[in-house]
Structures are given as C-alpha cells and as structure tokens.
Amino acid sequence: MLGLAAIGAVICASVLIGVWGVRAARSTPDFLVASRSIVPGWNALAIAGEYVSAASVLGLAGLLVKNGVGAMWYAVGFTAGYVLVAALVAGPMRRSGAYTVPDFAEYRLGSPRLRRMCGLVVLVIMLLYLLPQFKAAGVVLELVSGIPYWIGVVGAGLVVSSTIAVGGMRSATYVQAFHYLVKLAFIAGPAVALFFLAGPERRDAALNPIAADPSWTRPLLDLDGSGHPMLATVSVLVATTLGAMGLPHVVMRFHTVAGARAARRVAVSVIVLLSLFYLFPVVYGLLGRVVTPNPAETDVVPVLVPSAIAPGTIGAVLTALVAAGAFAAFLSTSSGLLLALAGGLSHDLFGGSLSRLRLGVVVGTGLAVALALPAADVDINVLVGWAFAVAASTFCPLLTLGIWWRGLTSTGATVGLLIGAGSSTGAALASAVLDLEPGILSILLAQPALWTVPLAFASMAIASRPGAVPDWAGEAVLRLHVPGRHSTGDTDALPRARRGNRLDSDGGTD
Amino acid sequence: MNQRVRVTSPQTRLAQRRGADAMGRLSHLSGRPPVPSSAIDLDAAERALHRQRRLAVRTAAALLATLAALLTAAALTPGHLGWAVLFFAPYPLLLILAARHVRLAERIEDSHHEGGP
Numbered sequence: 301m302l303g304l305a306a307i308g309a310v311i312c313a314s315v316l317i318g319v320w321g322v323r324a325a326r327s328t329p330d331f332l333v334a335s336r337s338i339v340p341g342w343n344a345l346a347i348a349g350e351y352v353s354a355a356s357v358l359g360l361a362g363l364l365v366k367n368g369v370g371a372m373w374y375a376v377g378f379t380a381g382y383v384l385v386a387a388l389v390a391g392p393m394r395r396s397g398a399y400t401v402p403d404f405a406e407y408r409l410g411s412p413r414l415r416r417m418c419g420l421v422v423l424v425i426m427l428l429y430l431l432p433q434f435k436a437a438g439v440v441l442e443l444v445s446g447i448p449y450w451i452g453v454v455g456a457g458l459v460v461s462s463t464i465a466v467g468g469m470r471s472a473t474y475v476q477a478f479h480y481l482v483k484l485a486f487i488a489g490p491a492v493a494l495f496f497l498a499g500p501e502r503r504d505a506a507l508n509p510i511a512a513d514p515s516w517t518r519p520l521l522d523l524d525g526s527g528h529p530m531l532a533t534v535s536v537l538v539a540t541t542l543g544a545m546g547l548p549h550v551v552m553r554f555h556t557v558a559g560a561r562a563a564r565r566v567a568v569s570v571i572v573l574l575s576l577f578y579l580f581p582v583v584y585g586l587l588g589r590v591v592t593p594n595p596a597e598t599d600v601v602p603v604l605v606p607s608a609i610a611p612g613t614i615g616a617v618l619t620a621l622v623a624a625g626a627f628a629a630f631l632s633t634s635s636g637l638l639l640a641l642a643g644g645l646s647h648d649l650f651g652g653s654l655s656r657l658r659l660g661v662v663v664g665t666g667l668a669v670a671l672a673l674p675a676a677d678v679d680i681n682v683l684v685g686w687a688f689a690v691a692a693s694t695f696c697p698l699l700t701l702g703i704w705w706r707g708l709t710s711t712g713a714t715v716g717l718l719i720g721a722g723s724s725t726g727a728a729l730a731s732a733v734l735d736l737e738p739g740i741l742s743i744l745l746a747q748p749a750l751w752t753v754p755l756a757f758a759s760m761a762i763a764s765r766p767g768a769v770p771d772w773a774g775e776a777v778l779r780l781h782v783p784g785r786h787s788t789g790d791t792d793a794l795p796r797a798r799r800g801n802r803l804d805s806d807g808g809t810d
Numbered sequence: 811m812n813q814r815v816r817v818t819s820p821q822t823r824l825a826q827r828r829g830a831d832a833m834g835r836l837s838h839l840s841g842r843p844p845v846p847s848s849a850i851d852l853d854a855a856e857r858a859l860h861r862q863r864r865l866a867v868r869t870a871a872a873l874l875a876t877l878a879a880l881l882t883a884a885a886l887t888p889g890h891l892g893w894a895v896l897f898f899a900p901y902p903l904l905l906i907l908a909a910r911h912v913r914l915a916e917r918i919e920d921s922h923h924e925g926g927p
Contacts, residue, residue: 369893376880376900380873383908387869391915509890519884519892530885537877561916568908575901582897704863778855781862783919 302616303444303603306624310482314631315463318475344569346473347553349480351378351544351570352577353429353633354436354599357487357626359680360578361605362598364585366679369509370521370533371585374681375578377537377688379571381544386567389545391560392703392780399555400643401548401695408702408776411710414717421694421721422548422644426637427667428687429547432680433634434672436599436626443600444623449676457669460634464661473556479632484577486625490606490618491583497610498587506586516589526738532747536685539749543688546695549640560783599680602626638664678732685747686728693720693752697760705761706777712764720756724748854922861918869911876903 356375363371398404402418405411434453441452463475495503509517520529521536544550554563584602588595591608595601603626606618642660675683694717701708701716727748736742744751880903884895 369896372893372896376877376896376904379901380877380904383873383904383911384870386908387866387873387911387915509893517890517892519887519896520881530881533881537881541873541877561919564912564915568905568912571901571905571908575905578901579897582893586893704866775850775852778852778859779850781859782850782855783858783922 301445302620303623304441306620307441307444307627310624310628310631311459311463313482314475314478314628317478318463320474341569342473342477343553343557344566344573345477345480347476347550347566347570348573348577349476349478349483349632350549350553350636351574351633352480352483352629353684354433354626354629355680355684356578356581357483357629358436358440358599358602359432359684360581361584361588362595362601363679363681364582365588365592365595365601366598367521368516369519369585370529371681372519372582373521373533373536374540374685375574375581377540378544379574379578380537380541382567382571382574384541384545385550386564386571388703389551389699390554390563390567393551393699394554394557394560394563395780395782397555399552400640401546401551401699402644404551404702405698405713408773409708409710409713410770410772411714414710414714417714417717418695418698419644421690421717423641424721424725425546425548425687425691425694426641426644426664427671428683428690430634430637430641430664430668431671431675432678432683433630433637434668435675435678435683436680437630437634438672438676439597439600440603440623440626440630443597443603444619450673453669453672456630456634457665460631460638461661461665463631464635464638476632476636479628480573480577482628483625483632486621486628487577487584487602488580490621491580493614493618494587494606494609495583497614498591502587502590502609505590509586509589526740526743528740528743531740531750532743535743535747535750538753539685539689539692539747542692542696542749542753543690546691546699547688548644548691548695549636551695551699552640552643634668638668682746686724689728689747689749689752690721690724692749693724693756696753697757701757701760703777703780706774707764707766707769708760709764709768709770709773711768712760712762715763716756716760719759720752723755724752727752858918858922862915865911865914865918869907872907873904876907 356378360371360375363374393404396404396407398407401422402415405418406415434456437456438449438453441447441456442449447455498506515522515529518529521533522529526532554566557563557566581602584605587609588601588605592601592604595604602622603619606622607615609615610618638661641664642657645660645663646657697716697720698713702713727745731742731745734745736745880895880900883899884892887895
C-alpha cells in the first residue's frame, strides 16, 4: 500500500507541475524568448527524464540478473548515442528549424510522400517503445498492490492520457525534468542505502560475483546461450548507439533550445546526466544476483531487492521509493512518446488540428495498452532494443545522409526507409514468431541492427541518382552548417538587443 | 534596437512557413522546401561544411575506436571483475569525446564569423 501511495504522490506532483508549467508559460509576456533563455539546463534534464525509461530503471537490472553483466552494454550504447547526437545531428537539426523528423525530411527533400512515410516510421518506433513502458507499469503495480496486470496497464493508460490532457505540451519540459530528478533520487538513494544495509557478506558476494557459470560474469551479452557473445554484443551496441540518434521524440527536443550551439551542449549535458544515472541499475543488478537469483519476473528485480535485503519497515519504504521511481520513468517516457506519436498522427499523417492531437493521444494510448496486454512475458529491454534497431535502420541514415551529403534524393531516402524499416521490423517479427535454435541466425534476427543499418545506408546512397538532385538541395544542406543569423534557424527575427540570450548569436556570448 | 517582432509558437511558425490554411491543413506540399529567402555566403558555407564534416567523421571514428577498445578490454578482463570495466571506464571516455567535439565545432564556427579559416 505504501508503494501505491508513493506512486500516487508522483502522479499528483506531475499534474501539479504540469498545471504550474502552463501558468508560468502563459504569464510570461514573451513566451518564446523567455523559454529560450532558460532552456539549456532544463532541456537537458527533460531529455534525460524522457530518455531514462522503464528499460533503464527496471529492464537493465533484470537483464543483468538474468543474462549476466554483459547487460551493461545496453547502458553504454544508450549513452554513446549522444556522442553521435552531439557530433552529427543536434546543431544542424536545430538550424533546419524542423520540429520533427518528418518536418526535416520535408525541409531537406521537399517531398510530401516522404513526409508521410516518415510519419509511419515514427508510429512504428513509438509503438515499439511504448509497449514495454506499459508492461513495466503493469508489473510494478501488480507487485506493489496486487492489482491484476491488465487493470494496471489500463489504469496506467488512463493516467498518462489524462496527465497529457491536463498538462499539455507546453509543460512537458518541466514535468520531464522533475521526473529525471525523481528517478535519480528514488533509484540512487535506495541503491546506496541497500548497498550498506546488505552487510559485508552479501556486499562482497555482489562485488565479486563468483557465479556457477562463467558466462554470467563475462562482460559480453550472450543471447540465450547462442555461443557468439561478441557478435550479439556488437549488434546490440550498433542498435542502441545509432538508434539513439534517430529517436523521433529526442530529435524533437532540440527544436526548443536557443540555437545550434546550445543544442550541441545540451547533448553533452545529457551524457553527464545519463552517466550518473546508469551507475545505479548496476547496483540493483549485482545485489539482485545475490538476494533474488531466480525472480519469477525479471523486470521487477529493483522492486524486489529492497525487501529481500531489509525486511520490515525500512524495506517497505525503500520498495515504495523504487516503485515510485519506476513509475516516474513510465510516466515521463510514455507521455513524451505519446506526444510524439500523437503529433505524428495528427500533424504528419493527417495534417490536423488540436482536437486531432488529443484524439491521437487517445488512439496511441489505446494501441499501446492493447499491445501491452499480451506482452506480459516479453523482457522490456528486448522490445526497447527493437525500437532502437528500427530507429537505427531508418532515421539514423536519413538524418546522417540528409545533413552531411548533398547527393541524397527523395527517391533514395524513400527506398532506404522502406528497406531499413522492412528489414528491421521483419527480423524482429521473425525472431518473435519463429522458434529458432540459438546460433548466429537467431542473433541476427533478434538483434538485426548489425546488418540492417549498413543495408539502409547503402540502399539510400545507391538509390540516390546523381542526376536527380534538385538545384536547391546544395543550399538546403549548406544552410545547416552556417553559424549565426543567416542559417535557417527561425529565431532570426529576434531584435538585436535580445540576442544576448542566444548562445548562437553572432558574437558568441559565452 | 526597438524593432517590433511577432512572437509565435514553433507550431504556428512551422505551419505558416509550410503554408497551412486556416483549418490547419497542408495546402502546398510539393516541390521546393521552405528555404528562407535571405542570402548566405555560399563559399564560406562550403568551407564550413567541409571542416565540420571532417570533424564529425573524426569524432565518429574515435567513438568506434573507443567502443572497440572497451569491447576488447571487457573480453580480456579475467575472472569476475568484468563488471568493473563497464562500470567505470565507458562514461568518462564518452564524455571526453563529446565535449572535445563540441569545443572543436564551436571553434570552426568562430573562425567562420571572423571571415575564413
């Protein structure tokens, strides 16, 4: 019951901050300029808040207990992606003035058909990503309160869609920044406490895991004993690193930063915040290996560890905190994803109004809840891994080539997106449906990024015929790399006196 | 100094640029994308693109090398302390890579402002 109360408190606080955020935005006379001058710090917190999902809070520790310390490569890949975001995407994307990936596709390639296709790919990625979030909400609620899984999932859907209805898009930044802090405090605090409460014996056992099978302590990811741990690790690393670059809801966030320079710096700040956070799931994983070696449901390991180490009141309080942290992860990621999904539905596919946007949230929630109900047995990180693999095989090549190569044409991008999306979702589906012997083939289907990403890059490059490059394409690319007010970032019209607020201004105010 | 500016939300600006009609429907989505009409110095832009691209390729290659080194280190670490490699080593390295890239990219932008490399 304590756990349910803590979760309720997180939900109430989110709604309150959401309402306050809307007020703050409205009472500021110059909404845009004001928000742009405070943004970098908040924005990094919000990106990290949205990005640290149930996969990081719950899935990572669960996978660590189940598959071994190699699971830590997921966290490395999730973070390494932001090196590429800073290097390849953040600055130029901000200068393009595009709000979403489909917007960018339109800016760069000028094709409405491509825009709609990108909208569809956004839907696929967002649904694959949302599904495990709802699964996480369901299992956590079931564990802390005994509510059946399906009621938990449906209830979580209601909570998220109504929070979005109350808070709306404008307050999302504050709410998600708050959620990062909740997650950090509620996951890190109990982790440190448990580390000391565990006592010297269990602590030693956790820090020096002498497992019966050596493959658990080997820091490589082996999928179901396929016998090729290096191959599996590399493929997961490719998917997570390159996928982070192509996640639509992350790319969206860079639009609200002051300028290209600030966008790059935000990406670096995100690396700091993620590095800090990712230390703690490992603590739960290592302790969980000692105190709950064979959990019935791997994805709830962090919630099980406190009561296994400290029975009684302390354990109950720590369990409640961790459950609230996990629920904050669910809340922030799923509302960010739902906004991106609804935006994609209404804005890119149907060109609709605000009411359509609301409808999009409802439809998206409904789809995710319906898909999450039968998915109770699938590991969170497997599903999130697929979302990353699809993003890596579609938007990663589209953005990389679109930003840095003038030769990309809309035909090339279309062909590449079709092949990338088809091969990565096809492989994931095949690995879910077919019951393959563990081996090279099963790895390449379950973790397809290793071959689908090069395939998508190659098909985009090959299908872009040099003769078909329109005459304005060169300038569209060059503008992405010109600093200052002549680039396309649309804050150009700001009066000179105000430019002091912008990191991207002529003089470089930092 | 006191020039008046219309402040609109990002969505509105996007819609205006795209030419959405009063119902918010997209009316002219074909051919040329919405590139603003202000002129840029194409030669300077060309130089900026080349230098930024070279830097981006270098950073990507450095990331690849770092991850490869980490993988090797993880695979070769003996016994039960493999987790320590993945706990302590990756994040500072990733941070250094990203921070270095940002510094160099901003330097390129600064020299662009001063009128050439």
